[in-house]
Amino acid sequence: MSYSKHNTNKPGLNSIAVHTGTIHDAFGGVNTPIQPSTAIEYLNGHGTIPYPRNFSIPNHDAVAEKIAALEGGESALVLATGMSAISAGILAIANPGDHILMQSNIYGGTRAFVELLREKHHINVTLITSMDPETLSKHMTNETVLVYMETPTNPLLEIIDIEPITQWAKDHGILSMIDNTFASPVNQQPLALGCDIIMHSATKYLAGHSDLMAGALIGTSEYIEKCRKLSAIYGMSLNAVDLALLERSIKTIGVRVQQQNANAMEIAQWLQTHPNISAVHYPGLPSHPGHEIAQKQMSGFGGMMSFELAGNDTEFRDAFLQRLDMISTATSLGGVESTMTLPVQTSHNLLLPEERADLGIHEMLIRFSVGIEDAKDLIYDLEKALQ
Ligand SMILES: Cc1ncc(COP(=O)(O)O)c(C=O)c1O
Incomplete structure (x- = not known):
């Protein structure tokens, strides 16, 4: 469901969670119908070839629109796992020779991905123990393209001050990305604090019932389209049934x-x-x-x-x-x-x-x-x- 242009009421988080993106079915049913087809007629279509691996199915769009709206972002991509969101989200920005400033006490899977970035992609990563503008400036190089953070942290629930970091990144023409998994969009809205990109392990609070794996990226439409193209090639899409389950879960x-x-x-x-x-x-x-x-x-x-x-x-x-x-x-x-x-x-x-x-x-x-x-x-x- 999209809100009418004439509706000046700004919906709250619970209304967004229930309604935004949801597509009523042909019988007027209030839930997005599950569309599991992998063979989809394409002659009358526009744009991306309709194929689930290309993220071009209604169950993807419904849940992506909901997640983007929950975080106050322009666009979102919903992927197979949180790790696919991290990998695609970073690889859509950084090329061989580029440099990333990353918080040292990040999720273990992200830390393991740093080794792949270094060894397989020739992307330099500096792990930072003190995430403040002074330390970031000290470690920045001419090749720095991204600052990556996570707050609250796992498992000690340390808190990083987001706004000074995003301001510093803007001042230096560097993108900022945050893992917002622990807080969820209910407790923390990083785009409003100046962040450029949010990622979620949607396996956690977004799905909320310990029964499916998913990931999400939120950012500008241009950035999300880059991520979509890359993730379609790597094969990081999520199937229609899990997308529908995820949409159902996000409502609460x-x-x-x-x-x-x-x-x-x-x-x-x-x-x-x-x-x-x-x-x-x-x-x-x-x-x-x-x-x-x-x-x-x-x-x-x-x-x-x-x-x-x-x-x-x-x-x-x-x-x-x-x-x-x-x-x-x-x-x-x-x-x-x-x-x-x-x-x-x-x-x-x-x-x-x-x-x-x-x-x-x-x-x-x-x-x-x-x-x-x-x-x-x-x-x-x-x-x-x-x-
Ligand atoms: C903070 C955080 N980020 C990312 C991930 C990776 O997500 P997934 O397991 O859905 O790939 C996890 C998983 O535990 C996590 O706790």
């Missing part, structure tokens, strides 16, 4: 994420008073070092947190995870169900212990993706398991 993102924000805040406050917990990393807590910046640039603090069990008894840690009933020890994040992971065993298992220690990732650190269950039940589960 506003209410899901609001509940996750509220649950996470209540649980973080409870955890920080518990004698068996030595640290809680949640940007909503005033004690969090990034709290003030998060307050400035986020409209909610999110459903992700991490915490550390007191002491260094890994048997107690493992028993704690085993004793949980409602909360699963499971990979991924952003679903309606609460899940936990041990970063030392999952996202950061390939690092040496001393490298993990440098990043502040200890054996007793647990990452918690808070779901939409009732906070009292989650606290009951935690309390029981912590005894």
